[in-house]
Amino acid sequence: MSPSLLIILLLIITAAAYQLGRSQSISLAKKGEGVKSLHSRPVYYGLLTALWCGLPALFIFLIWQICEPLIMTKMVLVHLPDEMQMLPESRLNLVLNDIRNLVSGNIVSGEIKPEIEEAANHYRTLQATGNAALTVVILSFALIGAFIARQRITPVLRARNHVEKVFNFFLIACASFAIFTTIGIVLSVLFEAIRFFRIIPMTEFLFGLDWSPQMSIRTDQVGSSGAFGAIPVFAGTAMISGVAMLVAVPLGLMSAIYLSEYANKGFRTIAKPLLEILAGIPTVVYGFFAALTVAPFIRDMGVTFGLDVSSESALAAGLVMGIMIIPFVSSLSDDVINAVPQAMRDGAFALGATKSETIKQIVIPAALPGIVGGVLLAVSRAIGETMIVVMAAGLAANLTANPLQAVTTVTVQIVTLLVGDQEFNSPKTLAAFALGLVLFIVTLILNIIALYVVRKYREQYE
């Protein structure tokens, strides 16, 4: 029986178990008193029966789905002829791929050897047996579970408490998903990065001045030695983010000040959502905009001023990234500016300060921690932004302080190293994970500081 059909059948049985438990509890209720004589309402007896029926079976099903390919591969491998089993792992994987393709009826590379044909047949029979066994096991578990639950139903059974316990467990599991995601990120990135640092020393990676990760396939090729000094990449990231912040912070902050302190209600209700649209536009659109319009424009401007501007200049990418971040800065600043108590403004007005003096000397200093927190969050956004720089910034790692030249960033390098076919053990692909680790750590630190600052600031005025 196919897995999806099995699941549907299981669901039907579970639904039946629910009805069974419910009706059983009602029939057990004392005559005359009705369901009031039961500990819980009949629904809970039904749910309990359904859980007993469905959960163990589902659990087994999931375990089988995860383990099946592994077990199958092992069992097929054992039956392969000896000379095939002795093959190195990469060749063996090719053979296994051929077998799997044969089983699923896909096109197989090259001619089919009889051993492989035989192995594929073996695989097929194993799969059929496995599926049949799974069907039997799951259905019997479901039925036995439902039966046990039904036997246990008595008027004093605390069905609601049991059901709620299961629900509570489910809620906890969902809440810990976030933790598992973080652990997953840290482990996956850290693990590969450690493998990278075994090949390339960490000091060379962090302090080296030369970045050219193109490794040759053969050792005798020209330029075979990859260089993994990431300083030019970090410098490029810092420069593009810096340009972005130079655009975003003044514009975003001034917009926020104008909208929250000066603008009348009509203007605000129109302008604020329009600004928010900038934040909702996908970054790939900004990337296209940067590459199609902004970069050529800046290059042409450079030509008229007699400057040599690269067509993938850091300025273009940074400028567009800055535009993207404007609403981010402005909405965060808006929040903190609004959180400054009105009494402080009234005090300044009472002393005869003009509005701009109040803003510059009272509101901004009072809101400064919150604004700094918002800017830090924006910096972390800028550092981690990918599509704009992939489409508009350069690939070559130049160590330069000139924003008119092409520089590359951490995210660009990760994308170029990992997109396309990759060999997973070469330092070239592992370098992407090392860069990812640096990116993760830096943005994490920025986020933690920023969130802490913003939270502290909010508490101050609450």
Place this chain on the structure above:
Amino acid sequence: MNNPNDIKQSQGAEVQSPKAIDIVNRGLAKRYGSEQRFKIYGLIAVFISLAFLVLLFFTIFSNGYSAFFQTFVKLEVFFDPAFINKDDPANSNFPGLIKKTLRNEFPDVKNRKEKKELYSLVSSGAAFQLQTLIQQQTDLVGRKITIQVPVDDDVDMLIKGNIDRNVPESNRRINDRQLTWIDKWIRDGKITKHFNTAFFTSGDSREPELAGILGALVGSILTLTLTLLLSFPVGVAAAVYLEEFAPKNRWIDIVEVNINNLAAVPSIVFGLLGLAVFINFFHMPRSAPLVGGLVLTLMTLPVIIIASRASLQSVPPSIREAALGVGASKMQTVLHHVLPLALPGMLTGTIIGIARALGETAPLLMIGMVAFIVDIPSSFTDPATALPVQIFLWADSPERGFVERTSAAIIVLLVLLVVINALAVILRNRFERRW
């Protein structure tokens, strides 16, 4: 030279009557000036930001609207039985048939180079068009009919005015000879422009005039369906636990800080996670919406959790107290009373999270959803791309025809985003309660 006595006198006068109001009045003009300037700076900042928005939309729409129309040429095709294999139409020489038709159009074209230039005027998709036509109506064989076939993307660009006729021939994608043929077609009224249905009904292609977004769109829909199905229940459950059941202890604090941080982790890092865990560790298929959906789920979860918690917080405690007061258990209180009231807010948050996931590109690049895929994906494990990734791929293509197609795909993406966000706004206005 000033008389030193004057200065002395004026100083003396000030000492005599140091009226604060005079000092204030003297500085007032300057202060009002700076007040005005500051206000204008703010206004300028708002307008610059909005100007960027307008410029962005203008660029995209002015580049993209033309892609919704495609240039066709009317050709009189004689379905010569010599070219067509009646028993197996798929095996016929349709490219040859198109070439013969073109030679009939311009009988004076003789040498090889000229022929090649002539053939390149019509899209390579024309042969497939004839093939489907014959497969549907076999009785057309041996008859002569007029059909419209798409022209090559260079001709399309010329008709749409994106190739300048005045530049020297060597810098032009279309040479003078081809220009005369096209002009003859135009004079004969054979060139027509129609709504570009192929753009919405076909998958990717190397030829701009044949490329469509359906494959990418279906890929996006599959990916986001999975994202929605996984992230909504899990996110809501997590929010309910953290807001209603969790004890106040350090462990829960860590979870909360963690969720806030995850919401700010760069999306590409989630892509790295997907590559290392789902593809290399669990050996899930590359380029599949299954993996894309899982990665986007992990990315959207924090957003949904944060929005759902805010929504739960806005339900007044009196509701909970009333439910507990009449004897409901804690779980019943939450499931029967708090959750239904908080659900609209949660849905709004989820929709906004999904809209963000729809525009997300970087993590999908990491898990290999950038492949060139012509077929329309039909299951969660088929190789697929997503709409933003398709935009990225087309933006990388050198052909001029892909510039307008990229812009058109962006227009479609933006329209989808507007629809989704409008849905969220409607939902909020309809069901949101102010307590």
